Amino acid sequence: MxxxxxxxxxxxxxxxxxxxxxxxxxxxxxxxxxxxxxxxxxxxxxxxxxxxxxxxxxxxxxxxxxxxxxxxxxxxxxxxxxxxxxxxxxxxxxxxxxxxxxxxxxxxxxxxxxxxxxxxxxxxxxxxxxxxxxxxxxxxxxxxxxxxxxxxxxxxxxxxxxxxxxxxxxxxxxxxxxxxxxxxxxxxxxxxxxxxxxxxxxxxxxxxxxxxxxxxxxxxxxxxxxxxxxxxxxxxxxxxxxxxxxxxxxxxxxxxxxxxxxxxxxxxxxxxxxxxxxxxxxxxxxxxxxxxxxxxxxxxxxxxxxxxxxxxxDETKYWEEKRYTFEAGLHKDFQWLRTPETDRIFRTTEDGKLTLIGRESIGSWFEQALVARRQTHFSCDAETVIDFSPADHRQFAGLTAYYCRYNFFYLAVTAHADGQRELFIMASEASWPLGELRYPVPEGVRIPNEGKVRLALTIRGRELQFYYALEGEEELKKVGPVLDASIVSDECGGHQKHGSFTGAFVGVAASDLNGTAAEATFDYFSYRPVQHHTDRYEI
Incomplete structure (x- = not known):
């Protein structure tokens, strides 16, 4: 056998x-x-x-x-x-x-x-x-x-x-x-x-x-x-x-x-x-x-x-890259958090795009627009293209590596208080019980107010790195430091011993804390497994 x-x-x-x-x-x-x-x-x-x-x-x-x-x-x-x-x-x-x-x-x-x-x-x-x-x-x-x-x-x-x-x-x-x-x-x-x-x-x-x-x-x-x-x-x-x-x-x-x-x-x-x-x-x-x-x-x-x-x-299926578009709806690999009322948090379009409707903050236990798939490999790449025009810092949307409200990394398109668009990284790193954020790039990265933005992340074992590229640019640029990907785990899930039970996800999210339901549109989402020498027990 x-x-x-x-x-x-x-x-x-x-x-x-x-x-x-x-x-x-x-x-x-x-x-x-x-x-x-x-x-x-x-x-x-x-x-x-x-x-x-x-x-x-x-x-x-x-x-x-x-x-x-x-x-x-x-x-x-x-x-x-x-x-x-x-x-x-x-x-x-x-x-x-x-x-x-x-x-x-x-x-x-x-x-x-x-x-x-x-x-x-x-x-x-x-x-x-x-x-x-x-x-x-x-x-x-x-x-x-x-x-x-x-x-x-x-x-x-x-x-x-x-x-x-x-x-x-x-x-x-x-x-x-x-x-x-x-x-x-x-x-x-x-x-x-x-x-x-x-x-x-x-x-x-x-x-x-x-x-x-x-x-x-x-x-x-x-x-x-x-x-x-x-x-x-x-x-x-x-x-x-x-x-x-x-x-x-x-x-x-x-x-x-x-x-x-x-x-x-x-x-x-x-x-x-x-x-x-x-x-x-x-x-x-x-x-x-x-x-x-x-x-x-x-x-x-x-x-x-x-x-x-x-x-x-069949190992080929395990290692194949998946590029998701949304003309046929949300792919079965994806899930969202808690709510049965999906029309309030996302919709898909015939031209293959996914639109998230900004609701509560990332980490909310009630109604947040976050759509993600499981991370099933110790090392992987994820990428998307976002079209989003935030009015201020209370509107943000982008790419996330997510476990729960107490541990996630989030590269978001947002805006300064003066309305200038910028990229911001939010990190909630084993932050139980207070749930406080850390900002690895405190001043943000100013970007033009018009145009789509390509967002990406790489995970190589314990190391997570975010990237971005503006519309018309081919090469991705690093944004922020190398982050500790192992934080997005059961052992750092924000609870006492035996208290965290899920696993790492990668996906997209959108929030509008002004309550105006600002929308962010994503052209695609890709997930690429990577064979990496640090992954001792990878299949």
């Missing part, structure tokens, strides 16, 4: 839930505050994956305006009961402090492309819900239980309750079936049934460097559940130099020929600070069932960088 290098879904693609229907495999991953909600990738061979759906794509399903950074859609679970697809997810409204507001929902669809139903509200007792379809036809809802009084842990265990699909609600008793191990922070539950055993796979240790997959089993769905003899069937926590770190939050799938694979969350840290610029990614490991009816990861529990899969990966 061909060997494929992990991760199989590079860049921000965390909390994988995998499903096979016939010959087709699907993985659903978390999207947090990025809209539309939930990414679903499809494959026929476990090696080559294509984004095919973002099911939560209208206001009746999802409105995240006001959701803080790294809230929104957590840990979706995708399943199929033989008739239709089921998708379970949390829309987190608050996560910091003792309280967590975690409404859980279910949507269904006859096909993976939809149409997906309006959501059924289920409960708010905790996050990371999943739905288990038992062989007797009953459906069981499991989620972690949050207890705001239980300092410092707060994670009270995994709870089980029956879901009645006809009534559209939970019924019968609710029971805490698994308290986890001493690693603590038990979450991410998935239930399976095999050879008369119920298996409960959970995530423990937080989503950082102590992360792990814990397996337990019982003859009765209500428990008691005994823990795997290894406890943690997958973890990097005791191997700080392994290529794949933060390994945990997994799900299991069987192939038609009887093989078993575990998909899991992972991260590839860079720099001496161990920063995961690309966020939490999805990797895969081959597993097997032992004679004792326990699941073991092949060569585990430490995850392998290389894994045997049924097919080789």
């Amino acid at each position: 061909p060997q494929v290098r992990n991760p199989i879904l590079p860049g921000f693609n965390p909390d994988p839930s995998i499903l096979r229907v016939g010959e087709d495999y699907y993985i659903a991953t978390s999207t947090f505050e990025w809209y539309p909600g939930v990414q679903i990738h499809h494959s026929r061979d476990l090696a080559n994956w294509e984004l095919v759906a973002r099911p939560l794509n209208r206001k009746s399903q999802l409105d995240m305006r006001g959701n803080p950074d790294s809230c929104g859609i957590w840990a979706p679970c995708l399943s199929h009961d033989g008739e239709k697809f089921w998708l379970v997810y949390t829309d987190v409204k608050r996560k910091d402090g003792s309280f967590k507001d975690t409404p859980n929902y279910i949507v269904t669809a006859p096909a993976i492309e939809g149409p997906w139903s309006d959501p059924i509200y289920v409960n708010s007792s905790g996050f990371d819900p999943s739905l288990f379809h038992d062989d007797d036809g009953r459906k069981w809802f499991v989620n972690m239980l949050w207890d705001h009084r239980r300092r410092p842990q707060l994670f009270e265990g995994i709870v089980l309750q029956e879901f009645d699909p006809k009534a559209g609600k939970l019924v019968g008793p609710r029971k805490n079936i698994f308290l986890g191990t001493e690693l603590a922070l038990v979450e991410g539950p998935h239930l399976y049934k095999r050879n008369g055993w119920y298996y409960l796979l959970t995530a423990e240790g937080g989503t950082g460097y102590e992360h792990a997959c814990t397996l337990a089993r019982s003859r009765d769905i209500w428990g008691p559940y005994e823990t795997h003899p290894q406890q943690y069937i997958l973890t990097s926590k005791d191997h700080p130099h392994a290529a794949l770190q933060r390994a945990g939050h997994g799900d299991i799938v069987d192939t038609p020929d009887g093989r078993t694979y575990l998909v899991h969350l992972t991260g590839r840290p860079t720099t001496q600070f161990r920063r995961c610029v690309l966020g939490r990614e999805t990797a895969i490991q081959e597993a097997y069932w032992g004679d004792d009816d326990w699941l073991y990861v092949k060569n585990g529990p430490v995850p392998s960088l290389w894994v045997d899969l049924p097919a080789a990966r």
